[in-house]
Amino acid sequence: MKCVIGIEGGGTKSVMRLSDMHGNTIADSHGDCLNIYIIGRESVFNNLKDLYNKIVSKVDFKPDIVRVCIGTAGLVGEDASKFYVSSLQNICNCNDVIALTDAHISLYGYLGDMPGISIISGTGSICIGKNSEGKIVTCGGWGHIFSDEGSAFDIAINALRYIYGYVDNRNGSALIYSEFLKATSSKDYNDLLTFVYDENTNKTVLASLAEVVNDCAEKGDKIALRILYDAAGKLYDMCYDAAKNLNFNDDYEFGVVASGSVLKKSMIVRNELIKRMQENFKQCKIVKNECDAVSGAVYLALMK
Template identity: 30%
Template structure:
C-alpha cells in the first residue's frame, strides 16, 4: 500500500511539472510531507520502484519514465517520430488552454484542469516502458491519419479545423479576418496562416480535401482567386464555398433546413430536397441588414440625424463617442469612412450595454435587427417551399448572444411560420467540412 501511495504522489507531481513545463522529479521530503511518512521510509519505497523500472532518477530525484523525452527518443524509431508525438501533445495542451481561457477560467484553474485533461495523452507515454510496438501504433494514430480541413473565414477571424474521417477534431488554427473583400492580400494571407497552424502537427500528405467557407467568396471572382492562391500553397484538392454553405452543413449536420448568420455581416441560406437558395449577404453596401456592421451604422446614423435636427445628443451617442475616444460627431464620421467593417461592428457591445440600461434608441435598433434577420429567413423559407416543420439554425454572436435581437427574431418568425425548431448549437462552422466530405468523398 505504501509503495502505491508513494508512486501515486510521484505520478501526480510529475504530471503537474510536465504540464507546467520542465520535469525535475520529486524529492523524498516532498512525498514524506504529503503522506505523513518518515523520509527514510519513502527512500526505501523509491528504491523498490526504481528496481521495478517504474521510476528512474534524474539529477538524483525519481521521475516517471513516460514524461521524459530522452526515454521516448530512445524507444521510438526516429527522432522525427518523437517530435511529431510531442508536438501533438503540445498542441492538445495549447488547444485546451485556449478553450478554458475563452470560458473565463483563471490561469491557476486552467493548470489544475489540464492535469486531468491531458491524462489520456500522458498515459500513452507510460506504455513506452513495456511496449515499443504499441508506442509506434500511437504515433501512427496521431500523425498518420487521413483528414479533411474546414476553413471558416469572416470579417474578424479565420478558423481552420482538421477532422479525421470519423469526424473527430485533430488539429486547429486561428488567424485574422478571411473575407478578402475587406482586404484581398491580407485576407488571403490570413486564410493560409490558419491552415498552416491547423496542419502544424499533422502530416500534410494525409489531408484529403480542404473546404474553405469564406465570407465574400461569392463576390465577383473571389472563389477563383482564393482557390488559385491556396492551390499554389497546398498540394490537396480544394473547394471554396461561402461561409454560410459551410455553416449550414455544420449546424444541420448535413440535413435540410435554413441557416441565418449574423456576425460582422449577415445572410440566410437554405437547402431542401436538393434545392439551395439564399437571401441577404450582399455586403455592407447593398445589404447586411441585422448584422453587427449594420447595427453599428444605424447607431452612428442616428447620431448624425439627431445633430441635423438639433436634438440633444443621446446617451447612446455619448457612449459611442466615449468608446471611440472622440469629442465630436465629425470625428466619428471620419472614423466611419476610414474604418473597415470589423472595426465598425466592434461598436456593437456599446449599443448592447446602452440597451441593457434602457436606452430606447439602442433597444429599437437591436429589435429591428432581429426583424431584419427574420425577414431574410422567411424569404428563404418561401423560396424553398418547405413542407411541415422547418429547422432554423442560427449562428453568429449578434443573433445567438444578444437576447434582444434573438427574441425579436423568434417573435417575428412566429408571425411568419407556424411550425419551426430553432437550432443554436455552439459548433464551429468548420465542422461542416466533415459533413460535406461524407457526401462528396463517400466517407462512411
C-alpha cells in the first residue's frame, strides 16, 4: 500500500504519522528529541529509527513509502538538511524526502494554503510566514548561542542572569533564586553554578527551568514578570519583521499560529504576544490549535 510519512521533530519530543495517499491517518508513533544540536546526530538517527519501527509495528502490511516530510527543530543550514534527508532515505527506504523546519510544517498544518505567520516558542524559537502569492520568509531559528529569542532556553538564561545579580547584591529576585535551588536540588548559588555548567545539563534541561520562572510570575514576582514580558516582546518582534517582509499591513487579513511549550503553558507570554499582534495588525486572526503540526508535514508530503 502506497503511503506518506510526516514527522514533527522538537527539542524534547517528536511524532511520526503514517498516512494514505488521501491524507487519512493510518498510525502515529511518538518518540524523543530530534534536534541534532541538543543530542547529536547518532542519537537523532536512532530516535528516527525507533519512530519508524514503532509505526511499522502498528500496521499489518508493509507500507510502500512514496514520500517523507520532516519538520524539525535543529534544521539549520544545508549540512543539517542533508543529514535528515539521508537518514530518512535509509530508514524509510524512500528516496523522496523533504526536510524543513518545525515552524514550516506548523504553518501548513494550521493554515493550509491561507496566508499567515507561525511562531514557535519551545526549547528554541523560530518564526515563519507566507503570503497569498506564495512568498515564504523566516525569522530566527539559528540556535541557542545567539538566537532562540523568547524561547524557554532564553527565559531560563535571563532568569539565571537575575539570580546571579541577586547574589551580587544587584537587581534580582529572591523568589526565583530560591525556586531555582529547589528545582535543581542545589544547596546554594555555588551548587547551582555547578549544575548549570555540568556536562549533563544540556539546552533542554536548562530550558525546562522556564516553567519555574512562569510559576514565579504567576505569584506576582516582578522580575519573573519582566522576563516573560521581555520574551513576549522578542517573539512579537520576530512576528512583526516577518509580517512586514510579507507586506502584511493593517488591512491585510492573515492567520497567526502560536505554538510550542512556552506559548501553550505560559498564558502571560501568550496573551502579551497576542495583544501586541492585535494592536498592530487589526485584521490578524489567532488560529486555535484545532489541528497539529505533523498534519502540515503530511500535507506537504502529499502536495509536492
